[in-house]
Amino acid sequence: xxxxVSFQNVSRHxxxxxxxxxxxxxxxxxxxxxxxxxxxxxxxxCLRLIAGFEQPTNGHIEIFGETAEGLPPYRRNVNxxxxxxxxxxxxxxxxxxxxxxxxxxxxxxxxxxxxxDALDLVELKGFDARxxxxxxxxxxxxxxxxxxxxxxxxxxLLDEPLGALDLKLREQMQVELKTLQRNLGITFVxxxxxxxxxxxxxxRVAIFNQGRIVQVGAPQEIYERPRTRFVADFVxxxxxxxxxxxxxxxxxxxxxxxxxxxxAIAAGTAKPPAGSHGVVAKVTSVHYQGAITRVxxxxxxxxxxxxxxxxxxxxxxxxxxxxxxxxSALHAMEDET
Amino acid sequence: xxxxxGLARERRGGLLRQISDALFRSPFLLLxxxxxxxxxWLGIVYLGSLLALLAQSFFSxxxxxxxxxxEFTLSTYQELFRLANLDIIWRSLSMAIxxxxxxxxxxxxxxxxxxxxxxxxxxxxxxxxxxxxxWSSYLVRVYAWKLIxxxxxxxxxxADKLYxxxxxDAILAIPVIGGPSLSISYIGTFLVFLxxxxxxxxxxxxxxxxxxxxxLIEASADLGALPRQTFWTVVFPLALPGLIAGSxxxxxxxxxxxxxxxxxxxxxxxxxQAVYVLQGTAxxxxxxxxxxxVPIVIMAIYLTIAKRMGAxxxx
Numbered sequence: 001x002x003x004x005v006s007f008q009n010v011s012r013h014x015x016x017x018x019x020x021x022x023x024x025x026x027x028x029x030x031x032x033x034x035x036x037x038x039x040x041x042x043x044x045x046c047l048r049l050i051a052g053f054e055q056p057t058n059g060h061i062e063i064f065g066e067t068a069e070g071l072p073p074y075r076r077n078v079n080x081x082x083x084x085x086x087x088x089x090x091x092x093x094x095x096x097x098x099x100x101x102x103x104x105x106x107x108x109x110x111x112x113x114x115x116x117d118a119l120d121l122v123e124l125k126g127f128d129a130r131x132x133x134x135x136x137x138x139x140x141x142x143x144x145x146x147x148x149x150x151x152x153x154x155x156x157l158l159d160e161p162l163g164a165l166d167l168k169l170r171e172q173m174q175v176e177l178k179t180l181q182r183n184l185g186i187t188f189v190x191x192x193x194x195x196x197x198x199x200x201x202x203x204r205v206a207i208f209n210q211g212r213i214v215q216v217g218a219p220q221e222i223y224e225r226p227r228t229r230f231v232a233d234f235v236x237x238x239x240x241x242x243x244x245x246x247x248x249x250x251x252x253x254x255x256x257x258x259x260x261x262x263x264a265i266a267a268g269t270a271k272p273p274a275g276s277h278g279v280v281a282k283v284t285s286v287h288y289q290g291a292i293t294r295v296x297x298x299x300x301x302x303x304x305x306x307x308x309x310x311x312x313x314x315x316x317x318x319x320x321x322x323x324x325x326x327x328s329a330l331h332a333m334e335d336e337t
Numbered sequence: 338x339x340x341x342x343g344l345a346r347e348r349r350g351g352l353l354r355q356i357s358d359a360l361f362r363s364p365f366l367l368l369x370x371x372x373x374x375x376x377x378w379l380g381i382v383y384l385g386s387l388l389a390l391l392a393q394s395f396f397s398x399x400x401x402x403x404x405x406x407x408e409f410t411l412s413t414y415q416e417l418f419r420l421a422n423l424d425i426i427w428r429s430l431s432m433a434i435x436x437x438x439x440x441x442x443x444x445x446x447x448x449x450x451x452x453x454x455x456x457x458x459x460x461x462x463x464x465x466x467x468x469x470x471x472w473s474s475y476l477v478r479v480y481a482w483k484l485i486x487x488x489x490x491x492x493x494x495x496a497d498k499l500y501x502x503x504x505x506d507a508i509l510a511i512p513v514i515g516g517p518s519l520s521i522s523y524i525g526t527f528l529v530f531l532x533x534x535x536x537x538x539x540x541x542x543x544x545x546x547x548x549x550x551x552x553l554i555e556a557s558a559d560l561g562a563l564p565r566q567t568f569w570t571v572v573f574p575l576a577l578p579g580l581i582a583g584s585x586x587x588x589x590x591x592x593x594x595x596x597x598x599x600x601x602x603x604x605x606x607x608x609x610q611a612v613y614v615l616q617g618t619a620x621x622x623x624x625x626x627x628x629x630x631v632p633i634v635i636m637a638i639y640l641t642i643a644k645r646m647g648a649x650x651x652x
Contacts, residue, residue, distance in 0.1 A: 053555055073558040086556035090574050100560035103570070151560065 002029040002064070004155055004187040005050055010059030012045050019045040021211035022059070027155075027189060027204075029064070032181050034190045034198035037208030038234065043191045046208070047157050050189060051080050064154055079148035080157040084164065085140045087132035093119070093143055094128035100151040118146040121180075138169045145180075155187045162197065174201055195235045199223060207231050223259075229337050232257035237305070239263075245302045246330070249277045255333045260307040262329035265295060267315065270322045278324035279304075283315050297321060394626035405622060413623040417631075422611070426631055429608040432523070433591040436530045437538075440587045441580055443531075444538035448579075451539075452546035467536045475533065479600050482529045486519035486601060493518070516603060526602035530591050537586035545579020546572070581648045588639065592632040608632060 007025040011018065020042045027033045035043035048054040049061060052073035061068040063078060079100070087096050095102075098115035106114070119128060122142035132140055141161060148156055158177075162170045178201050181188045192198050198205050199219040206216045207230075215227040226232035229240045239260060243253040264276075272278025281299035288310065295306045295315060304323060315321065360367045397410045416422070451463040470478060485491050496505040509515045509522065516522030549572055557567040595609030606614070608628060615625035643649070 051555075051559055053559075073555070074561050074563055078559075080556070080559045082552055082556060084552065086550070086552040088553060088556075088571060099557070099562070099570075103557075103560065103562040103566045147560065 003027070003062070004029040004031065004064060005189065006062045007046070007049075008060040008062075010046075010049065010056045010061055012042075012049060012054055013057045018211045020049065020056075023211075023213055025206065025213060025216070027187060029154075029187055030185050032178065032188045032190065032201060032203045034192060034202035034205045035208060036192055036195055036198040036205050036235070038193060041208035042211040043193075043206075043208045044159060045211075047080075047159055047189060047191045050155065051078055051157055052076050077151075077153055078155045078157060079151050079153035080159065081141075081144045081148050081161045083160045085132075085144040087140055087143055087147070089132055091131075092128065093124070093130050093132065093135070096132065096143060097128075097147045097150055099147065114150055115146075118150040119143075121149065122146045137164050138173070141165060141173065145177075149180075149184070149186075153186065155189060156181075158188060158190045160192055161190075162192075162194075170197075177201065199235070207234065209234075225331055226257050226333060228334055229255055229257075232331075232333060239304050240333075241302065241330075245300065248300065249279050251277055251327070251330055252332070255335065257331045257333055258304075258325060258329055260294065260305040261292075263304065263306045263323050263325045265297075265306050265308050265315075266322050266324075267319065268322065269320060272322070272324035276324045276326050277330070278322060280320060280322050283317050283319045283321055285317060286315055295321075297323065299323070390626050391630060392626075393622050394624075394630055396623045398621050398623055403620060413627045416624055417627045422628075425606050425608060425611050425628075428605060429592055429632075430635065432527065432530065432607065433588045435527055436534060436591045437584045437587045439527075439531050440535050440538040441542075441584060444535060444542050444583065445576075445580070448539050448543035448546055452543045452549075453551075467539050470532075471536055476596065478533065479529060479597055482525075482532065483520050483601050486525045486528065488518035488520070490520070520601050521603060523602060526598050529597050529601045530594070533597065534587040534590050537590065538580075538583035541582040541586070542576060542579045545576045545582070549575045577648045581643050585636070585640070589632060589636055592635065 003026050005025070005027040007023050010020060010023045010025075012020040023042070023046065025046075035046060037043045045054060049056055050063065050068070052068065052071060052075075056069055063076065068076065088099065091099070094112065094115050097118050098106075098111045101111035101114060116125075116128060119125060122145050124139060124142050124146065127135065127139065127143075132143065135143065141164075144161070161177075162173050165173060174197060177188075190198070190202065199222070202219060204217060205219055205222050207214045207222065209230050215222060215231050217225075222231065222235055226235060226238065232238040232240050236259065239258040241256040241258055243255060246256045247253040269280050279299045281297035281304060283295055284298050284303070285296045287294040287296075291310060292307050293310045295308055297304045297306060306323065360370075393405075394413055395409050395411070397406050397408070397412045398404070399406050447463075447467075451460065455463050487493075493502075493505065496502050505519075508524065509518065511524075514523040514527075516524075519525040519528070553571055553575070554567055557571045558564070562570065593609050595607065595613045598607040598610060608631060612625045612628045615621045615628065
């Protein structure tokens with residue numbers, strides 16, 4: 001399999017700040033790769049390193065086998081969809097989309113045809129004569145996408161492209177982006193702080209924290225088997241159980257991750273079934289979320305969140321409940337935070 | 338609090354509170370109060386007197402008595418288009434164009450640096466350096482330039498020390514724009530105009546450049562544009578309204594100025610000097626008024642062309 005982007009011990013320091021700290025990474029051609037992390041975790045800087053807006057302080061970057069460091073953005077066959085779209089306000093939509101072709105000297109007729117095709121691809125037919133200011137956020141987002149795709153990039157970089165859209169539109173664009181990527185076969189590198197977005201769209205996800213990659217893997221792997229407490233907490237807000245608590249419920253004395261949806265909840269004090277661990281807890285709050293209800297409980301000073309089907313969770317605050325989970329639901333993590 | 342039944346909070350204050358409530362309820366009244374003084378000033382004192390002046394240009398001067406004949410006539414405009422007067426207009430216009438172009442060329446790199454690169458103290462220094470000359474009297478600066486440019490001045494002295502007198506002589510020997518010394522030539526007038534009006538070009542250009550989002554420049558590079566292409570297709574068009582605003586200053590200020598060409602330059606008249614002399618010693622108010630119409634018409638033409646060329650599209 002061809003490698004689209006590879007980072008070898010790449011660092012980017014801004015004075016004393018290590019925005020990216022010794023990152024080694026390999027993204028396969030045709031892959032939908034998500035970089036997930038809280039703000040300031042270095043994911044955007046990584047994207048800018050690929051685009052060429054930043055140069056690494058240390059390390060080596062290759063894009064399709066070509067050394068990237070020292071190469072300015074305009075010499076890279078990589079295009080970016082910017083967070084706030086960065087459309088040119090003084091140009092029409094058609095001129096915006098055709099811009100990359102225009103600066104490369106593609107004749108007017110050919111470039112207009114390609115630009116119109118690209119607008120067609122993102123379902124913006126008939127918008128070509130308008131100005132960016134006349135479009136809605138979702139439409140601008142599509143123009144930004146068309147403007148990047150028209151150049152047939154080898155790698156498409158997306159910097160929180162759905163961040164400014166409302167929920168409904170965001171979910172729709174997620175599906176569309178994924179379909180588009182599959183049909184075009186272009187490598188997508190997608191930066192987001194929304195774990196749901198990353199898990200639902202990406203083939204592989206890299207979790208960033210404090211300039212480093214904490215874990216890379218398929219979404220299921222990241223979700224089911226978080227390597228550290230940070231990953232467990234950040235991706236799907238798992239219950240992170242300290243070693244002494246796990247030991248008190250009959251497990252090994254290790255840091256464990258326990259997904260809220262794997263916990264069974266029942267009113268009263270019942271013994272856990274065979275092959276399960278369990279604890280008696282008190283309900284501290286109940287959050288109805290439609291299909292499921294999130295019940296926050298507390299046992300021996302440890303908070304435990306439970307996701308239960310709403311039909312089962314007719315509970316009141318302060319009520320005593322018994323929680324149980326199968327041994328297989330516990331996932332041991334490394335000691336680092 | 339237990340007695341409160343409605344929405345209103347406990348009442349405080351008297352008349353002032355009632356006034357502020359009244360203004361809150363009628364925004365139109367508030368707007369009128371806020372805008373009335375400036376509109377009166379602009380409308381009556383400023384535009385009114387300008388219109389009164391322009392109306393004078395349609396009167397004429399009786400050749401025998403020297404009195405103003407208050408009847409509508411175009412004869413003053415006929416007089417305006419005499420060869421000697423056209424010469425004045427042409428001279429002022431070329432000077433204004435030359436000063437504006439040179440100011441734009443010098444101002445742009447300075448403004449670009451200040452807007453995109455200068456930070457903190459450096460930026461404060463920039464503002465100070467650009468504005469400081471404006472703090473001292475314009476007359477003082479113009480006289481200072483007369484000394485700098487004079488035959489016994491520092492430029493002649495420096496040229497002599499650098500064995501460049503031949504170069505200075507060659508420049509002064511250029512027909513029309515040369516002269517016996519820099520202070521008695523169009524080159525001198527040009528240099529002083531350029532110096533005096535430069536801040537008015539730098540500041541709007543810098544403001545416009547500052548408003549160009551950095552990510553547009555990144556987007557352009559990302560799409561494969563060379564720095565040169567990015568400059569001409571993104572940065573320049575977006576900064577153009579600022580340059581135009583600056584050029585309106587330099588252009589109109591040069592067109593109308595009558596002090597600089599009087600102190601530094603040849604004895605030929607510029608527009609402002611013509612107006613000054615006509616309304617003063619010559620007592621020909623109608624022709625003076627007709628002369629003041631000229632820069633207004635030129636500016637109107639200039640702005641129309643700029644608009645046609647799309648200079649304000651990015652606004």
